[in-house]
Amino acid sequence: MAAAGTQILVKRYLSQSFYQTYEIRFQEDITVLDALNCIKAEQDPTLTYRWSCRMGICGSCAAVVNGKPVLMCQTYLGNLKQPVKIEPLRNFPVIKDLVVEIDDAFEKMRSVNPYMEHMKKKALEEGEYEQTPAQLEKLKQTSQCIKCMLCYSACPVYGFDKNFIGPAAGALAYRYNADNRDESKKERLDTVIGEKGVWNCSFVGECSNACPKRVDPALALQRLKLMGSLRLVTSLQ
Ligand code: FES
Known part of the structure; x- marks a missing residue:
């Protein structure tokens, strides 16, 4: 399977909110969570989000991806319109980046x-x-x-x-x-x-x-x- 390139825009919140753009190369079958893990490991260790099971069971990787609230570990990058925009869940105060107070x-x-x-x-x-x-x-x-x-x-x-x-x-x-x-x-x-x-x-x-x-x-x-x-x-x- 050939790798494709895309931009991932992540809404970050440190002392104020802003969008940060990351460039990655990916295989069709990786999830949004895989992409964030890849960015965190290779480009930006300060990027903050929750996850645990990677199989749609724990519910901790919830975020808004391209405007829709989804589980990031169940959402495939290859199925999304690009560039992909990732934001924290709506209706909750943001603690840091994609981590919200629930x-x-x-x-x-x-x-x-x-x-x-x-x-x-x-x-x-x-x-x-x-x-x-x-x-x-x-x-x-x-x-x-x-x-x-x-x-x-x-x-x-x-x-x-x-x-x-x-x-x-x-x-x-x-x-x-x-x-x-x-x-x-x-x-x-x-x-x-x-x-x-x-x-x-x-x-x-x-x-x-x-x-x-x-x-x-x-x-x-x-x-x-x-x-x-x-x-x-x-x-x-
Ligand atoms: S990491 Fe557990 S539901 Fe996504």
Whole structure:
């Protein structure tokens, strides 16, 4: 396979932001992350970005590439319009270069208690908390979230209003509220239908377009709206 040459423009942030251009030669089958690793090793050790697994699992290499929020380790250089422009995720404060501060989104995910709660604890000899394949199917899609923050970066509502609970937290809340084994659905629903909750979602769907795992947080948020509406109606009866 012949090597081609391209320019990579990286939006950097040190004391102020600026675009830096790097020239590289590459094979068609290298990813954007491979290209950055190559630049860091051979041209500029100060270039800063996150990555870990290189296989679309850890979610840490998220960035905006040619205007789209993507995982850099899953995006092939040969498929991109050139020169390639790489920027940090939108809607988050930048710490350095492509590294952003994501604590706010993690805090929102924590707020929905993203774990199974059993009000009636079973003794070990009583056996497992069981689930049928059909019950698993209801939540399987939303359980695939890798917390890469691409959905928060793509969401115009979160960009405008940082109080909004956001797509991944909504998807997580739905994942546990759709689980037959969980027993704290009411408390979780109270969080997501509260003032900062799901009602602000305008169902633009950019979060679902950006999701590399097809979690479909936009759909999860609409389902939570339905659960919340039913809850409000039944509480009035
Ligand atoms: S490096 Fe882990 S998802 Fe890209």
